[in-house]
Amino acid sequence: MKKNNNRREFIKKSALATAGISSLGALGFSAKSYGKIMGANDRINVAICGLGRRLGAYYDPISLPISNVNLVYLCDVMKSQREKAAKSFEKRIDHTPKLENSIFKVIEDPEVDAIINATPDHWHAPGTWMAVEAGKHVYVEKPCSHNPREGELLVEYQKKYNKVVQMGNQQRSSSPSQEIINAIHNGEIGNPYKATAFYSNARGQVVNPSKAPVPEGLDWDLFQGPSPRKEYMHDTWDYNWHWYGWDFGTAETGNNATHELDIARWALQVDFPNRVMVDSGKYHWPEDGWTMYDTMDAVFKFEGNKTIQWDGKSRNSMKTYGGGRGTIIYGTEGSAFIDRNGYKQYDRGGKLVKENYGAGSEAGTALGGGGDVSTTHVYNFFQAIRGKEKQNSPIDEGAKSTLLCHLANIASRTGDVLECDSKNGHITNSKAAKKLWSRDYEKGYEPTI
Numbered sequence: 001m002k003k004n005n006n007r008r009e010f011i012k013k014s015a016l017a018t019a020g021i022s023s024l025g026a027l028g029f030s031a032k033s034y035g036k037i038m039g040a041n042d043r044i045n046v047a048i049c050g051l052g053r054r055l056g057a058y059y060d061p062i063s064l065p066i067s068n069v070n071l072v073y074l075c076d077v078m079k080s081q082r083e084k085a086a087k088s089f090e091k092r093i094d095h096t097p098k099l100e101n102s103i104f105k106v107i108e109d110p111e112v113d114a115i116i117n118a119t120p121d122h123w124h125a126p127g128t129w130m131a132v133e134a135g136k137h138v139y140v141e142k143p144c145s146h147n148p149r150e151g152e153l154l155v156e157y158q159k160k161y162n163k164v165v166q167m168g169n170q171q172r173s174s175s176p177s178q179e180i181i182n183a184i185h186n187g188e189i190g191n192p193y194k195a196t197a198f199y200s201n202a203r204g205q206v207v208n209p210s211k212a213p214v215p216e217g218l219d220w221d222l223f224q225g226p227s228p229r230k231e232y233m234h235d236t237w238d239y240n241w242h243w244y245g246w247d248f249g250t251a252e253t254g255n256n257a258t259h260e261l262d263i264a265r266w267a268l269q270v271d272f273p274n275r276v277m278v279d280s281g282k283y284h285w286p287e288d289g290w291t292m293y294d295t296m297d298a299v300f301k302f303e304g305n306k307t308i309q310w311d312g313k314s315r316n317s318m319k320t321y322g323g324g325r326g327t328i329i330y331g332t333e334g335s336a337f338i339d340r341n342g343y344k345q346y347d348r349g350g351k352l353v354k355e356n357y358g359a360g361s362e363a364g365t366a367l368g369g370g371g372d373v374s375t376t377h378v379y380n381f382f383q384a385i386r387g388k389e390k391q392n393s394p395i396d397e398g399a400k401s402t403l404l405c406h407l408a409n410i411a412s413r414t415g416d417v418l419e420c421d422s423k424n425g426h427i428t429n430s431k432a433a434k435k436l437w438s439r440d441y442e443k444g445y446e447p448t449i
Contacts, residue, residue, distance in 0.1 A: 042068055042386060043068050043069065043070055044068070044069045044070070044113045044114055044382055044385060044386075045069070045070050045072045045111050045112050045113045045114070046062065046069045046070065046071055046072060046112070046113070046114050046115070046116065047071075047072050047073035047074075047075060047100075047106045047109075047112050047114075047115050047116070048062075048071070048073070048074055048075065048085070048115075048116045048118065049073075049075040049076070049103045049106060049115055049116065049117050049118065049119055049127060050075070050076060050116075050117065050118035050119035050120070050123070050141075051074060051075070051076040051078075051081040051082060051084070051085040051118070052076075052081060052118065052238075052239070053239065053368035053369075054118045054141055054168075054368060054369070054370070055085055055088070055118070055368070056368050056369075056370040057168075057170075057368070057369060057370030057371075057374040057375075057378075058116060058118075058370075058374075058378065059088065059089070059092055059370070060370075060374075060375040061374070061375045061378035061379050061382070062089075062092070062093065062378075063089075063092040063093050064375070064379075066379070067378075067379055067382055068382075069114075069382060070095070071089065071093055071095070071097045072097055072098060072109070072111060072112055073097055073098050073099075073100050073106045073109075073112065074086055074089070074097050074098070074099055074100070075099075075100040075101070075102070075103055075106050076101070077101060077218060077219040077220075077222045077223045078215075078217055078218050078219075078223075078237065079101075079216075079217030079218075080217055082099040082100075082101070083099070086099055101219055101222065102219075102222065103119070103123075103127055103130075103222070104130075107127075107130050107131050107134045107136065108134065110135075112136060113136065113137060113385070114136055114137040114138065114139065114164075114381075114382075114385060115127075115128075115131045115136050115137075115138050115139070116138075116139045116141075116378070117131070117138055117139065117140040117141060118141045118168075119141075119225075120223075120241055120248050120249070121143060121146050121242075121248060121249050121250045121254060121255075122146045122225065122226055122227050122247065122248045122249075123225050123226065124140050124141065124143065124144055124145060124146065124150075125140075125144060125145040125146060125150035125151070125153060125154055126150075126225065126226040126441075126445055126447070127140075127225075128140045128144070128154060128157075128165060129153060129154060129157040129447060129449070132157045132158060132161045132163045132165060133157065133161060133448075135161070135163070136163065137163045137164040137165070137381075137385050138163065138164075138165050138166075139166050139168065139378060139381045140154075140165065140166070140167055140168065140395075140398075141167070141168040142167055142168050142169055142254075142258040142259065142398070142402065143167075143250050143254040143255075143258045143402040143405055143406075144167045144395060144398045144399055144402050145399065145402055145406070146226075146250060146439060147406060147436065147437065147438055147439050148403055148406045148407070148410075148425070148437050148438070149437050149438035149439075150438075150439075150447075151399035151400075151402055151403055151406070152399070153447050153449060154395050154399055155395060155396045155399055156449050157449055158394075158395050158396075160449065164381065164384045164385050164391060165394070165395040166377075166380070166381045166384065166391055166392070166393050166394070166395065166398070167393050167395060167397075167398030167399075167402070168374075168377065169258060169259055169262045169377075169393050169398055169401065170259075170362070170373045170374045170376070170377035171259060171262070171263055171340060171362075171373060172262070172266070172377065172392040172393040172397075173373055173376040173377035173380050173392045173393075174340065174342075174360065174362070174373045174376070176338075176341075176342035176343050176356040176357070176359075176360070177263065177338060177342075177343065179343070179356060180336050180338055180343040180345060180356070181263075181266055181267055181338075183336075183345065183354075184267050184329060184331065184336060185267075185269065188333075188334065188345065189329065189330075189331030189332075189333055189334035189335055189336060189345065190331040190332030190333030190334060190348075191331055191332045191333075192267055192268050192269075192306075192329050192330065192331040193268075193305065193306055193307070193330060193331065193332065194268075194306070194307045194308070194309070194329075194330040195263075195264035195265075195267055195268055195307070195308045195309070195327055195328065195329050195330070196264075196308075196309045196311065196321070196327070196328045196330075197257065197260035197261050197263065197264045197308065197309065197310050197311070197326075197327045197328075198260065198310070198311040198312070198320060198321050198325060198326060198327075198328075199252070199256045199257060199260060199311075199312050199313065199314075199324070199325045200313045200316065200317045200318060200319060200320060200324050200325070201256075201313070201314055201315070201317055201324065202315060202316070202317035203294070203314050203315050204315070205284075205285045205288045205290075206235070206240055206243060206285075206288050206289045206290050207234065207235050207240075207288070207289050208287075208288060208289040209233035209234055209235065209236060209240075209244055209289050210233060210234045211231055211232070211233060211234070212232060212233065212234035213232070214232045215237065218237055220232050220237070223237055224247075224248075224442065225442070225445065226441050226442055226445035227247045227248060227439075227441075227442060228247075228440055228441070228442050229442060230247065235289075236248075240289070242255055242292075243289070243290045243291060243292050244289060244290075244291055245291050246413075249292075250405060250406070250409060251292040251293065251409055251412075252292070252293075252294070252296070252312055252314045253296060253298070253310070253312060253405045253408050253409055254402070254405045254406070254409065256312070256325070257310055257312055257404075257405050257408070258401060258402055258405055259325070260310070260325060260326065260327045261308065261310060261401050261404045261405065262397075262398075262401035263327040263338055264308045264327050264329070265308065265400065265401055265404065266397075267327070267329045267336075267338075268302070268306050268308065268329070270302040270303075270304075270306050270308070271302075271400055271422075271425075272302075272400065272403070272420060272421070272422050272423065272424055272425035273300040273301055273302050273308075273404065273407065273420050273422070273425065274301055274302065274303060274419070274420050274421075274422040275299075275300070275301040275417065275418065275419055275420065276298065276299070276300055276301075276404075276407045276408060276411050276417070276418040276420065277298070277299045277301075277411065277417050277418075278296060278297070278298045278299075278408050278411035278412045279296070279297045279298075280293035280295060280296040280297070280298075280412040281293055281294075281295055282294050282295075283295050283315075284315040284316070285315075293412055294313075294314040294315045295312065295313055295314065295315070295316070296310065296311075296312040296408065296412065297309070297310065297311055297312075298310040298312075298408040298411070300404055300407070300408075302422070303422050308404070310404075310408065321337075322337070323339055323364070324364045325339060325340070325364055326338060326339030326340075327339070332348075333347070333348050334346055334347045334348050334353070335348075339364070340360060340362040340363075340364055340371075340373060341357055341358050341359075341360050341362075342355065342356045342357035342358060342359065342360060343355065343356055343357060344357055360372055360373060362374060377392065377393070380392045400425075403425050407420065407425065407427075410427070410433045410436045410437075411433070413436065414430055414432045414433045414436070416429070416430040416432065416433055418430060418433055
């Protein structure tokens with residue numbers, strides 16, 4: 001254990017030796033061997049937990065030499081996912097990670113420094129706080145929590161254990177997004193007062209769940225994790241958990257609005273709303289297995305008469321605003337269109353005055369995604385662990401943006417207009433809504449902080 005602690009201290013201090021380069025070269029070390037020698041004290045041991053559709057977003061940040069990480073584990077509750085991930089990484093790294101079913105074994109391993117938590121939504125917060133409690137840094141995919149209370153808990157755990165926790169709202173690491181947000185904050189479009197965030201996709205019909213045997217190779221008990229136990233239903237484990245009830249998923253708003261609402265909140269420099277109004281419904285294939293809304297219009301009101309609007313269409317891909325997803329910021333002297341490809345800035349008359357658009361490779365509405373911005377965001381997480389970069393998305397910011405998604409879902413589920421405390425986002429008026437602030441946990445998974 002002492003050896004491991006010493007290595008962790010090296011990582012914290014980023015003590016990468018710079019002397020002796022020419023002498024090592026003269027001794028005939030290969031570039032690969034040299035990199036291992038010079039970077040040993042700076043190397044981060046990483047585990048990926050959850051090997052589904054987001055896996056492709058981690059290939060580059062894990063395999064790039066500049067990242068200087070060692071992939072120790074590939075962890076998933078489905079055997080076929082582990083095997084598939086191992087084959088994918090065979091072509092990208094020069095070592096063989098361990099394949100593991102149990103996230104608990106990964107968390108308990110003292111050699112692991114950091115975990116990428118890409119599990120289903122209901123595992124995001126519990127998996128993260130367990131890892132933080134065990135001394136790990138965590139990159140947790142969006143949404144960072146399954147319910148509002150879990151977002152608060154993540155912030156509490158991060159402060160108590162002082163670990164780097166970053167949410168996968170990767171657009172925070174986009175240079176064009178940073179550029180236009182800075183311009184907005186510097187008054188280039190006047191006073192920003194409204195943001196319209198949107199998402200349009202053509203998701204199809206899903207099967208109606210029915211009782212079925214647990215698929216071969218799936219640890220159904222561990223998949224459920226913090227969620228109270230239930231029988232397995234056909235086609236639940238593979239992505240459709242997003243739409244089948246509220247045990248595991250957070251609907252499309254938690255699944256995708258997290259990104260665009262984050263940009264909107266960032267641009268308007270607002271934290272917690274004082275009112276949330278939602279109009280939502282399931283309009284496509286009314287008899288299929290999708291139990292959530294598939295269409296949502298939400299309005300969030302903030303102090304200072306600022307407004308964020310969410311226009312989410314899961315099953316109608318009409319590009320209402322000129323793209324599949326993005327955010328429009330309206331100011332008193334102009335506006336800006338922002339998405340994963342960059343931005344376009346307009347004056348009050350609608351004339352294009354500046355743009356930085358089209359150079360990126362980040363995926364839009366495609367399943368899985370990944371690209372240059374995801375790579376940069378994960379790399380920023382690694383560098384923040386080393387103390388070499390400021391974190392682009394600390395968990396307290398991620399939790400605020402995720403809370404907007406939870407409030408919209410709660411308003412949709414209760415049918416209530418929510419009145420909220422603008423200091424912390426807590427619901428002040430609806431008893432039914434307040435009951436949804438947290439969730440019931442399977443025994444043994446309750447937070448301990």
